[in-house]
Amino acid sequence: MERESMEFDVVIVGGGPAGLSTAIRLMQLAGENDRELMVCVVEKGSEIGAHILSGAVVDPKALNELIPDWKEKGAPLNTPVTHNHHWILSESGKTEMPHMLLPPLMSNKGMYTLSLGNLTRWLAEQAEALGVEIYPGFAAAEVLYHEDGRVKGIATGDMGVARDGSHKDGYQAGMELHAKYTLFAEGCRGSLTKHLESQFDLRADSDFQTYGIGIKELWDIDPEKHVPGTVIHTQGWPLEDTAGGGFIYHQENNQVAIGFVVTLDYENPYLSPFDEMQRFKTHPAIRPLLEGGRRVAYGARAINEGGLQSVPKLFFPGGALVGCAAGFVNVPRIKGSHNAMKSGMLAAESAFAALQAGSEGEVLLDSYEQAYKSSWIYDDLKKVRNARPALSRFGATLGTIYAGFDMWMNSIGLGFLLPWTFRHTHRDNEATKKTSEAKPIDYPKPDGVVSFDKLSSVFLSNTNHEEDQPVHLTLKDDSVPTAINLPDYDGPEQRYCPAGVYEYVDGDNGRQLQINAQNCVHCKTCDIKDMTQNINWVVPEGGGGPNYPNM
Structure with a gap:
């Protein structure tokens, strides 16, 4: 079945704080310049906010800039830190x-x-009031390209595909959303962001x-x-x-x-x-x-957690990365939503200027990168750039002591005395030792009062996937789990997954890996921590995953 297409000025992938701030800023600029603008946000969750999870203690700095009268408009920031x-x-x-x-x-x-989920829902209301089209329940599954290599837009995933790949009754082909600019705000470890980083070598000048x-x-x-x-x-x-x-x-x-x-x-x-x-x-x-x-x-x-040195090149022909897709979390502060929102605002200003100039995608959004390096996001990350790598370099105890010293020097204006920037020395998956070098950990059984098991926990996440659909936790090589992961590492995917997705069960040919994809809360840990990078997380059918009410 041939896919239908829709045309927009800007398509934004991801309906989180970064993506919605991008959309709001675009429409604000359109209003200020008396220009009609068609902006679309696609979100894989069943509703806006369904996949948003954060602590959260929020710095309102970006919100103050984006919507100065947010208190009068009823933003759900009701509990100041005391x-x-x-x-x-x-x-x-x-x-x-x-x-x-x-x-x-x-x-x-x-x-x-x-x-943060409730704040995201409120941001969506503000965006829709300005004329942004928001489509929850549609997972962006593919990046589309022009013949010259520029990003043309995205295609949403097909609906109604059975586990074996056949089409069920009610099958619907995905939609193609074409845009002059496509901005990716997928959040941490986005599946399309991974593809774009490889396609355009966005990490050529940054750490992993x-x-x-x-x-x-x-x-x-x-x-x-x-x-x-x-x-x-x-x-x-x-x-x-x-x-x-x-x-x-x-x-x-x-x-x-x-x-x-x-x-x-x-x-x-x-x-x-x-x-x-x-x-x-x-x-x-x-x-x-x-x-x-x-x-x-x-x-x-x-x-x-990579910080300043892990921020990739932010733009490419036809689009850009915003928010946690690029990685603007200030790790010591445990805060990132303010930087994510601000990055979306900067990308929106760059895209709008390009649209006003009539570039329609031919010109790279290099002004966005320049604006980021001149912004308070860059300053925020620069002050703490050595904190996270110090933990890997010196260990948890000494690393924490050094990180405190480094941050104090930057806080009192003596950061110039610490001109070095520690680099990240190993990827997360490379750090895992074999069981022959490790000590087993005896965890206490859950008491059902303050501690619980995984399955009862996943139940509270309201996670749901259509069971008869292709498994979205794909293996590049089906033999790796039993040939490497189980004998060398005792199947750590059983433990690093917080949702009970991965399970080794007895089969006709010995123990085999069983993937309970319906349990997946979309945390992306398996995509990151798998030792051989054999697991590739791709989007399931739109609307699947957790449904967080107010996380």
Whole structure:
């Protein structure tokens, strides 16, 4: 069946904060210049916000610029940060680091703790009010090109394809969306972004990206234990030789967002980020907060951690990368939405200027890259550029000490005395040791009170996929799991996946890898951590995946 096509001025892939900020800024500029503009946003989630997961403590800096009257318009930033704590945990106790010892850039004064998903839904309302066309439930599955190699647009995935590739009743071919410019805001480890980086060699002058995995739960807690605006970050236990830490945010409506982040360059193949998160909640300083409460939501997502040196070239013929597709997370601050939104605004201004000049895609969006390097995004990332690689270079303890020193020097204006930039030395998948070099980890069984198993957790993510569709977790070589992963690493995909997607089961020919694709919460960890990079995550049928209510 031949695909139908639609024409737009700009197509934006991804309906998160970056993509929607891009769309809003484009329409603002169109209004200011009395120009009609056709802007389309496609989003693979069943609705806007369905796949959005973040802590989140949000810096409103970009929102202040994009929509200065956001308070009057009802943006869901209702809980300002009132108390800020940093705990260093041992197995049985905690030490509070005095706030005055933390680098000033780590302060959360003026920030808000909230559901980033709800903020995204509000941004979508603002975009639609300006005339942006938003299509949730449509997964961008393919990049389209002109004959001269310029990006022409994207094609959405076919609907109604059976697992064996045949067409079911009601089959619908994907749509082609053509545009003068196509902007990719897929988020961390986007499948089309991976393709574009290779197609246009966007990382020729930058480091590879490195990642963490963030696992989050939302709890209704006893109102007497709830202190709105309290923000707690932790480091130390339960991790030993691996960098990462926890967060506890007291948000509105007697809810607490609690989560745990593990850097994905961990070495021990027996480590399970999910089980580290469950163990974290049993700490004596944390368990009492949750007891008597009720867990209401669960999710997981990979996080860009490469920082400044891992930002690729941002533009290519016919398009650009914005937001976490490019990787603008400030890792020490655990914040990225403000930078993601600002990058979308800068890309929108560059694209609009090109449209006004009548370039229609022939001219590269080099002004976007220049604007980024002159913006506060660049300054934000430059100040912390050595923090994350220091952890890999010196280890979790010494790396943290060095990172604090480096950030203090930058905070007090002496950053010029530290002119070096540490490079990332290994990809996350390359760090994994074989089981012969590693020590097994004995995780406690979930108690059903504050700790839980994977399947009951996935249930709370409201994850759903049409079961009779092609598996979107594809293997380049079907023999690798049983030839390499299982004998050499004891099948670590069973542990690094936070959703129980990968399972080794007994079959006629011994143990075989079973992929429970319907459980996938779209975190992308497998695409990143698989040792041989044999797993390739591609988009499932549009609308599949988690349905986070207010994460």
